[in-house]
Amino acid sequence: MKKRNLVLSVMTTCLVSCFLLSGCNGQKQIDSETVKTVKVEEQAHLQDDTVSPACKITIDYSYLAESDAADSIAQRINRTIQAHVLGKEYIRMNPEVAVDSFKNTYIWKN
Numbered sequence: 001m002k003k004r005n006l007v008l009s010v011m012t013t014c015l016v017s018c019f020l021l022s023g024c025n026g027q028k029q030i031d032s033e034t035v036k037t038v039k040v041e042e043q044a045h046l047q048d049d050t051v052s053p054a055c056k057i058t059i060d061y062s063y064l065a066e067s068d069a070a071d072s073i074a075q076r077i078n079r080t081i082q083a084h085v086l087g088k089e090y091i092r093m094n095p096e097v098a099v100d101s102f103k104n105t106y107i108w109k110n
Helices: 002-022 072-085 095-106
Strands: 035-045 054-064
Touching: 035 095, 054 072, 054 095, 072 095
Parallel strands: none
Antiparallel strands: 035 054
16 A cells, blocks of 8 residues: 555656646747837927927837738737727838837927
8 A cells, every 4th residue: 555655656746747847948038030129219399499398209119020021920910019009090001110100290390
């Protein structure tokens, strides 16, 4: 009876160890070519002098880089995020152009 319990406990320990160690195969690192970032920082004054009140806008926008023209998954993800973050009118734009257009619309200059 003791021998049977010992064998079962050893087998259970080995089985649990195999499951736990199989998760330690290392995480794949995301390379810098997979995710790209657009950074915009601009300050616009109400008048042409620097003492007038100003609006400062800072945008850090990250998006998935498309590996090729047939990369429809990255396009769908980018378009969905652009529609939610920037607005539906920016869906079909390139992310860099969309962020710049959003900035220009937000800070309207005469």
